[in-house]
């Protein structure tokens with residue numbers, strides 16, 4: 295292993311952009327399908343992996359929504375989340391803030407509470423058994439209606455103590471953040487923090503809308519912000535974090551080649567970018583793989599890598615005291 299790869303492995307990392315349903319590995323998909331007697335359109339695990347060839351976001355989403363169809367019981371959501379937490383441990387991820395897509399489950403007849411209970415029970419075990427801290431963010435599916443998002447927000451209110459924030463994901467083009475301005479205003483008023491996927495495939499205008507209409511605390515992806523100088527200046531001025539996902543960008547053809555990835559440029563411009571895995575079971579790797587792929591392609595330095603790790607600590611939804619403790623860990627690692 296190269297020196298930089300082993301530096302990455304040991305680096306204490308924070309993940310801020312992870313769809314828990316996107317951590318469903320084909321092996322677990324098959325075993326849950328069997329347990330729940332759900333038919334899958336694939337004969338083998340190899341066949342599943344072969345299907346993971348995407349030319350855009352929608353290509354991926356079609357398979358992603360189909361895959362989550364095996365998740366039915368609280369134990370299924372526990373097993374899914376626990377498997378991800380074990381990956382956090384092996385990737386030296388010390389804190390994670392995960393998304394879930396309640397509408398992807400409630401529209402199949404699975405109760406909101408079943409999903410949330412399974413996820414949070416595994417996260418609690420992650421803290422108790424492995425010392426990994428976590429937060430939960432609920433996302434609205436932007437291809438569905440505003441009314442459906444309002445209904446989902448209503449369902450979340452009784453569980454506010456277990457959900458730190460609200461986000462926006464799914465098909466981006468044609469579904470601008472402004473469509474959900476009123477829902478996010480209500481979520482904010484209820485005390486949720488706000489994030490939104492913007493500028494992954496959609497134009498810089500969607501990033502402006504996420505800032506000005508949804509009043510986000512972080513932008514998920516944000517790659518296409520670089521096409522708009524004024525937007526870059528605004529993001530820098532606000533110290534707005536971008537949760538960047540290198541292997542996702544490659545697999546969904548947001549970049550043609552990892553050497554074209556804008557991450558280094560983002561850092562040079564003073565943007566608060568960080569590295570995340572998005573949907574690791576579908577995109578070919580967890581946190582270490584993402585850091586390594588982008589670092590090797592762009593020849594990132596140890597100082598760049600420490601900056602990325604510090605950016606994710608700073609952009610997390612932890613308290614200032616908790617952030618300080620994690621920063622100390624990153625800084626101590628940098629000195630050692």
Ligand code: HPA
Nearest residue numbers: 313463464465491572573
């Ligand atoms: N973009 C939008 N929606 C998503 C993604 C993504 O990368 N992953 C899961 N849902």
Ligand code: ZN
Nearest residue numbers: 311313491572
């Ligand atoms: Zn995402």
